[in-house]
Amino acid sequence: MIAALTLGLTVGTAALPLGATEKGTEDPVQAEAAVPADADALTPEERKLLEQRDENLTELRAAATDAEAAQKALESLESDLAGLKDEQEELESSLQKTTARRTELDRRVADGQERLTALNQRQIVLRRSLIDRRAVLAEVLAGLQRIGRDPPPALLISPDDALSSVRSAILLGAVVPEIRSETDALVRDLDELARLRKSIATERTELAAALEDNDRESERLAALVTEKLELQEESERRLELERKRAASLAERSGELESVIASLEAEITRQREAALAARRAEEERKQRIAEQLERAHKLALAKLPEKNRIAPAYAFSALKGTLYYPVRGETLRYFGAADGSGHGLSGELVATGQGSTVSAPVDGWVVFAGGFRSYGQTLIIDAGDKYHLVLAGLDRISVAEGQFVLAGEPVATMGPTRMAGAAALTLATDKPTLYIEFRKDGKAVDPRPWWRDGASQGRASNDT
Template sequence: MRRPAKSTPRSNPAGIAAPALLLAFAVGLLSGSPLSGGLFSGPRPASAQAADPAADPAASPAADADPERAARELRRIEEDLEGGRSSKARLDRLARELAREVDRLRTDMAETATRQQRTEETVGEVEATLSVLRHEAGEKRGVLATRQLELGQLVGALQRLARRPPEALLLMGRPPLETVRTGILLEAAIPQINAEAERLKAQLASLAEVEANIREQRVRLDTATEELARERRRLAALADEKARLLATTETRAAGTAERLRMLSESARSLRELLAGIEAQRARERAEEQRLAALVRPPEPPAPATAPGPPAPPPAAADTGAGVPLPTARPDRSRAEAAATPLLALLPAAPPITTAKGRLIRPVGGTLARSFGQSDPEGLRNRGIVIAARDDATVVAPYDGSVIYAGEFAGFGRILIIEHGEGYLTLLAGLGRIGLQVGQRVLAGEPVGTMRPRQAAGGDGRPELYVELRHNGDPIDPLPWFSGLTGKAKG
């Protein structure tokens, strides 16, 4: 007798296929996401390979049909994805915090530089006052010495006459009238001597007051000098910290600086240098546009109608001149984002045209020559010249990017800052430059220092040449700056 066959429970294809399809979709997302090239760049776990039929063609159907295993694998993948998102969020927060820290440092440096300029001006005023007081004290000492000599001679004569007794005057053989006249003159000279003594006493008191004022100004000068030294040390510490945070830009700046150095060597004048820089930037923009036009995304595949010859692999794009260009790599955007300086995350400054009349004075000092005024060689200035103190701090007049920093024949060390809208500032005559090509600067941020006194020519005061250009043409910078009013001497 045949025994009835055992009833086998029917499998549920839909219930098994759903987790498997979802698992395959999650694995595909993981392998194609940007995180797989960074945080999850290692080999996939064996459990993931077992859950992916494409990764293990010999996997048994029973393993693929295990819904609990698929669910566990899916949960693990979701946890990995969530961890990757959290790591990326932490990195983004760190980048923003570093950008804010750099911004805070630059603002602090700008404020410190402003205080340092005020201290330098105070030191200059005190030194000028001391010079006047010393000259006045010297004149008073000379007058006092003359008066003391005259008064001493007169008093000595009176003392000699006073030692003689009256009877001696009768025995000298002089006429009585002459003796009477001598007595009258002596009696009249005594009030004059007393008045002269009072004037001498007043002048001595005035000299003592001047000397006390000199001592007070000397103390004030010492205090201001100490404050200046503290501000310079603080500024140096801030500069070191900023250099540490921005050290990642050195490699990028080196290539641009080398190209600009070669351009500087080939230029014969400052006009050619500026024109060459603008031409190079125009060529770079044109090359970027040309490459953007050549590198296009691949065309969508045509619907398959009939078998045909295989299409050439999209490994390169033809430029039309027989030179293949490589296609864009998938991780190009990530590499460029990683190379972006932290300052790129900061908000852009308002246009420079909105700040006309409010640009920061690049250095403390007096206006030596105005725009259009002739220099000692008889050439008309295309900018202005500011006479400053030796080693004075030089700051950026407005936000911008450094497009040239270094030596240039006939101008010494120069710095060129591009502000946008066709405006750029040229600073020449610096003793030290603390920036590199490609760096962004904020308004009031220190960019260098003036030459020391022994390196300056003329009357010994170092001079900063400031030129403002718009679309390559020099314009008068004086109406743009605050705190630079008046007419230059000469």
């Protein structure tokens, strides 16, 4: 089971979903090379996904390290537990041998006690025998004492003394041999009893010492057995905890692999979407470039399409391609002071009397006529929500609702300048044309639409 857990925690198991090919063995922790070389082209969503992927990879590295440490800990605990079991078996075997030795010592003590009991009984028998013959022995001993103290004369004796001597001799002759025999037997028995007592005492002392040693050994072995059992229980508890930890790491590793795989899929999807968007943007830019190129060619050709009734191109795509509607000198630009404390909403161009004014772009005439102090005014709808205002004209040659082409004559300039406040502040008496571009009803700077380096107006428009 431990080996299976370790295999499940190995980082290499996540290699395929983390970017490795089916034939490769790339480590997913090292799969960060999947980040595109052009990191600046990443979208914020892709960067966030990559950061999440990197965080999960870091956590997966830590899980792999923890799994390796857990595997080593499990192996160490299993080895220690096996050693403890072996030691426990050895201790139990030693304890059994000690118990058997204690049994043998107890048997020897019991045998000694039986021999001592038999000797005590023998001693009692001998004592009783001596007690039973105590009177005879006392008389004999008394006689012996008298003989020893006052020996009878060998020749000169009285009749009484002779009779006593004879009686003593007869008594001694009858009793002494028996007493001698009994004494010899008693001496032998007493010597044997003394030897046995001494032997039993010695054996009892040795057995007591052996029993004491055996008891100490039994206590030591019992303590060791208890200690080893406690160590075994602690090791088993730690082993169970490590197994649970390894299982938790395996589960966490699987979750991280799943999350990283989903992040990789999301990153791939984001990249494909971003790539498709970039391609679409490039195609759009290419189309706009092609339209601008066609607009440039059309503007350079100066040949309007007579049958067209709508602008050829979107007005916003014509920046940098338009000619001024009249030849002259630009006196005021967009944003300059208009003489009333405000910024000018268009441009003022000084030109010659009778100069022809041409339409800068294709469009519909939405207004043609006098307007306040601006004189004759022409407003052209250029499409794309843009309108062009031409004011300060003398005579308009087109009517409202008419469609005009770029470069088509639409009016002529008069002999005097426009009467507007901005024109009155100019230090010139030349006729002035006011040009204003409007987008969604608001004035915009017309300069981005004029062709760079081009002359204001066309040579053919001069009078």
